[in-house]
Structures are given as structure tokens and as C-alpha cells.
Amino acid sequence: MNLTQIIAPSVLNANFLELGKNLQAIEQGGAELIHLDIMDGHFVPNISFGPTIAQNIKKGTSLPLDCHLMISNPENYVEAFAKAGAHYICIHAETTNHLDRLLHRIEELGCIPAVSINPATPIESIRHSLDIVQMVLIMSVNPGFGGQKLIPYTLDKIKNLRDQKPELNIQIDGGIKLDNIQEAQNAGANIFVVGSAIFESPDPQATCQKFVEKIKNPSSID
Ligand code: DX5
Ligand code: ZN
Secondary structure, X not given: OOOOOEEEXXXXXXXXXXXXHHHHHHHHOOOOOEEEXXXXXXXXXXXXXXXXXXXXXXXXXXXXXXXXXXXXXXXXOHHHHHHHOEEEEEEEHHHOOOHHHHHHHHHHOOOEEEEEEOOOOOHHHHHHHOOXXXXXXXXXXXXXOOOOOOOOHHHHHHHHHHHHOOOOEEEEXXXXXXXXXXXXXXXXXXXXXXXXXXXXXXXXXXXXXXXXXXXXXXXXXX
């Protein structure tokens, strides 16, 4: 099965004073999805931004938006993110008692439902959602902050999931760098969220391009 290999930059650690410029840079650098980290200071110990900023980002890019909701009570917010122009809406399995209902609701709103799990949450917890979602996000760090180190055992979860579902889009999020992205790809991930490695580099466009080359041509050198 040949799944599309995609770089999804997370703007969490981008300089928001230059957001328009940053969006252009990653678009020109070959990114195919923009990952928006939505944090509420409750499910995760950090606060980022909400649907209004997502809507502005939508206006500043032609790339689809991937909204990763790290928030409690996601039921109350999916409609706002759908209205803001989300393509994917990804919710954490840990945040709702009614995962099945919420994934279908996202679909009804015209978005693509996706589900995420924290490093310590077993993949068994989303087994029954695998036929509903079109993407699973395996967190490779504890959610809340950019710039953390990838937790190695999360790659085993990806391998396991890939064996179960060869056709599933598996996204990895957290601690992805130029020197470990191929390991994540070998484990079976095909959508790669990259935050600080792109936006804290001196040239986000060139760095994004390097990530794209790495995944499209796995034998390429830095
Ligand atoms: C963590 C977020 C990630 C993260 C990615 O809670 O979901 O998207 O910011 O950033 P890096 O690549 O810096 O780990
Ligand atoms: Zn994320």
C-alpha cells in the first residue's frame, strides 16, 4: 500500500508576528497540510489559540488545515472549528465519553474525523474507531509543548497500528527532527507533524524542503 507521505508543519512555535510570511514559507517548502495545535490549559498544561486564529490562518494559506484539539469538552468546539475552515478535526480519545458520537458529528459538519491518543494510552482504546476515522494521530510526546523529545516506545504503537491497518493514515506528532523522521517513517507513520525543527530554524522554507525530501526520497542525505 502506497500511502501519501506528508509534512504537516505545526505553527505552535512560529513567530505569530510574521505568521503570513511563515505560512508562505512552508507552502513553498512543500508542506501539504498545516497542523494547528489547539490547547486549553485544562486537558494540557498550556494555552495556544482558538477558532478565530484558525479562521485567519485559513485565509492566509491554500493548504488544508489539520486542527488538533487538545481540549476538554471538544463537543462544544467542533462546530466552531468546522466553521473556521478545518479540513481534519482531530480529537483526543481521552477527552470525550462519546468518541463514536463525536467522530460522526465531525463528519456531519463536513470535516474529516481523526482521533489522537497520548503516549500512555493504548491503541486498543481506539480499535472501534478505526473504521470511522481517516487518520489516527499517535502522540510521540506528552501533549502541551513544542520542542520536546520523542518518546521511543510510541514508535512501537505505530508499528502495531500499521500492521493492523495498512491503509490508515497514521500521523506522528512531537519531537520529529531531520535525524529521526526516517525512523518514524519506517515504523509506519505517513503524516509527520514538525514544529520547532522548522520554525526555530533560520530558514523555515529550506528546512521544510529538507523534511519533504527526506520522506519522499528516504535515501536522501541532509
Ligand atoms: C504538542 C503538539 C505538537 C508539537 C510539535 O502538544 O501537539 O504539535 O507542538 O512540535 P515539535 O515538533 O517541536 O515537537
Ligand atoms: Zn499537534
